[in-house]
Amino acid sequence: MPDKVVTAAVLVIGNEILSGRTRDTNLAWLAGELTKLGIRLTEARVVADTQGAIVAAVRDLKEKYDYIFTTGGIGPTHDDITAEAVAMAFEVPLVRHPEAVRRLEANYATPADLNEARLRMANVPDGAALIDNPISKAPGFRIGNVHVMAGVPAIMQAMFDGLRSELVGGRKMLARTIDVDLAEGVMAAELAAIQRAAPEVEIGSYPRMRQGRPSAAIVLRSVDGAALVGAVDAVLAMMRELGGAPRDDGSATA
Amino acid sequence: MPDKVVTAAVLVIGNEILSGRTRDTNLAWLAGELTKLGIRLTEARVVADTQGAIVAAVRDLKEKYDYIFTTGGIGPTHDDITAEAVAMAFEVPLVRHPEAVRRLEANYATPADLNEARLRMANVPDGAALIDNPISKAPGFRIGNVHVMAGVPAIMQAMFDGLRSELVGGRKMLARTIDVDLAEGVMAAELAAIQRAAPEVEIGSYPRMRQGRPSAAIVLRSVDGAALVGAVDAVLAMMRELGGAPRDDGSATA
Numbered sequence: 054m055p056d057k058v059v060t061a062a063v064l065v066i067g068n069e070i071l072s073g074r075t076r077d078t079n080l081a082w083l084a085g086e087l088t089k090l091g092i093r094l095t096e097a098r099v100v101a102d103t104q105g106a107i108v109a110a111v112r113d114l115k116e117k118y119d120y121i122f123t124t125g126g127i128g129p130t131h132d133d134i135t136a137e138a139v140a141m142a143f144e145v146p147l148v149r150h151p152e153a154v155r156r157l158e159a160n161y162a163t164p165a166d167l168n169e170a171r172l173r174m175a176n177v178p179d180g181a182a183l184i185d186n187p188i189s190k191a192p193g194f195r196i197g198n199v200h201v202m203a204g205v206p207a208i209m210q211a212m213f214d215g216l217r218s219e220l221v222g223g224r225k226m227l228a229r230t231i232d233v234d235l236a237e238g239v240m241a242a243e244l245a246a247i248q249r250a251a252p253e254v255e256i257g258s259y260p261r262m263r264q265g266r267p268s269a270a271i272v273l274r275s276v277d278g279a280a281l282v283g284a285v286d287a288v289l290a291m292m293r294e295l296g297g298a299p300r301d302d303g304s305a306t307a
Numbered sequence: 308m309p310d311k312v313v314t315a316a317v318l319v320i321g322n323e324i325l326s327g328r329t330r331d332t333n334l335a336w337l338a339g340e341l342t343k344l345g346i347r348l349t350e351a352r353v354v355a356d357t358q359g360a361i362v363a364a365v366r367d368l369k370e371k372y373d374y375i376f377t378t379g380g381i382g383p384t385h386d387d388i389t390a391e392a393v394a395m396a397f398e399v400p401l402v403r404h405p406e407a408v409r410r411l412e413a414n415y416a417t418p419a420d421l422n423e424a425r426l427r428m429a430n431v432p433d434g435a436a437l438i439d440n441p442i443s444k445a446p447g448f449r450i451g452n453v454h455v456m457a458g459v460p461a462i463m464q465a466m467f468d469g470l471r472s473e474l475v476g477g478r479k480m481l482a483r484t485i486d487v488d489l490a491e492g493v494m495a496a497e498l499a500a501i502q503r504a505a506p507e508v509e510i511g512s513y514p515r516m517r518q519g520r521p522s523a524a525i526v527l528r529s530v531d532g533a534a535l536v537g538a539v540d541a542v543l544a545m546m547r548e549l550g551g552a553p554r555d556d557g558s559a560t561a
Contacts, residue, residue: 068511071348072480073339074526075513080353085327094325096360097353099334102511106350129492130512131499170495205514226326238383241424245385257322257356258384259329260459272328 058276059223061087062114063097066107066125066135067204070099078206079124086213091222092120102126107138115142115199120220122213125204127193129170135201136194140178143196148179153192160190185215224276229285235297236260236267243291244271247284253277254284312530313477315341316368317351320361320379320389321458324353332460333378340467345476346374356380361392369396369453374474376467379458381447383424389455390448394432397450402433407446414444439469478530483539489551490514490521497545498525501538507531508538 063083069075080097087094095118100106107126114121126135140147153175161167174191177183184193184200186208193202193212202212237244237258248256254275261268271288275281285301292299317337323329334351341348349372354360361380368375380389394401407429415421428445431437438447438454440462447456447466456466491498491512502510508529515522525542529535539555546553 068509068528069513069526070334071338071351072482072528073335073337073342073348074482074484076335081324081327081330083327084325088327094327095355097325099351101349128512128514129495131495131502132511166492168492168496170499171492173495228326228328230328238420238422238425241383241385241427242422245424248385255322257386258382259323260382272323274322274326 057223059092059120059221060095060118061092061120061122062095062118064107064110064114064121064123065097065099065204066102066123067099068101068132071101079204079209082206082210083122083124083213087120088226090217090220091225092220093223093226102132102134104134104138104141107135108142111139111142111199115197119198121199123199123201124209127174127191127201127203129174129191133173136176136178139196139199139201143178143180143199145179145196147176149175150177150181150183150192150194153177153183156190156192184212187211187215226274226276227278227281228272228274229281230302231271231273231285231288231292231299232268232302233271233292233297233299234263234266234268235292235295237269239295240269240271240291240297243295244288247287247291250287251275251280251284253280256284256288311477313346313374313475314349314372315346315374315376316349316372318361318364318368318375318377319351319353319458320356320377321353322355322386325355333458333463336460336464337376337378337467341374342480344471344474345479346474347477347480356386356388358388358392358395361389362396365393365396365453369451373452375453377453377455378463381428381445381455381457383428383445387427390430390432393450393453393455397432397434397453399433399450401430403429404431404435404437404446404448407431407437410444410446438466441465441469480528480530481532481535482526482528483535484556485525485527485539485542485546485553486522486556487525487546487551487553488517488520488522489546489549491523493549494523494525494545494551497549498542501541501545504541505529505534505538507534510538510542 070077177194178196181194181196188208202209237260257272259270324331431448432450435448435450442462456463491514511526513524
């Protein structure tokens, strides 16, 4: 799908994020990786470990976006209810996956270690395909466009790395960042005019303070390299016209 | 409302978070502060700077939760469209707020500095009340249960600090964390039984590796102090029974 815009949503599942106890890092990591793959992360949500919240979010997101990635709630304890909730969202039964059982059996020293709670980690919605977990073995799974991954960042990242080759991105988003010693309010009318003239470029303005003086980072993003360069040139000329000294990062990477 | 559960949602608005360019810190900060106020953050969303996405999220969230807090998109540039979108979500016109204009006038050295783009920062949905911005003056606003704040963390935090006295929390959530040198899978059946016996306590299990060995943090949360202590005692006894050496943080704070 090289010409299509491919979209994704991330669903972070976990009370610990919402209580402020744990600072989520999975969203930022996935945002960067999806961008590199030419997949546009379009929405993210954080919901609690409750069946109603997870089911409603999965149902809503899977209809709206090409890819959904969830993190959290796939361990062995009573608060790990993601697999059940995803099965419910897809209206399929939860089944014990034989290959997942085999992987768990291989991972525990004795049959007694693989207790019923741990065997729950082999439960997946009927029809799901496993997502490898090279670290702690208990797999994630994919059903439809929903990819269910662990919440522990190292495990989530390893799972995602294994998925990469299956994910089909669209045209890569190219980006340029221009830092300038001007307040964004000074450039706003001119920036808006450049944005109107280049609708295929997404122009973002991010104010910051630098040594107590207002400055701004202007970020230009587009899948169209020529349009991007044209808009960057217009922004640089505008900044110089207004007496600014822009610093262009010169790269046009995602 | 001391006996009521008071809920909140956070809506983070900004392409820069979804592209991975900027790591959001506002959600984690708000999560912690709301918890301290006895307000339960129940959902968070991140959406792009597009009118449709913001309007849909605000409409949905304002019906579901007691308080909504948005961050981002209230500056002077073309990509700052939060005020317009919130007006649309409430189906009221966007109006120029006289007191907001006065604050902006007081903040700029000359009338020429307060250009039309900057004056846009005085536009709010009809009927909105201003939220003070002690740092860069351009105010946020509240309409209904929706509090619209800046995206720059220092400004957002200052705005929230000014709001605190207006926010009415419910019973404070008390929490205890118990670290133990046991894998969560070993304790899972027992934890589930303790959870069943104490439905008014929310028991979360968070696996971690410590010096290459599995361990876990069990977090118990409740608005009911006696129920919390009972469940903590049950968890400690269970861990010792299983040969673990639990370390209880001993505190019962939010």
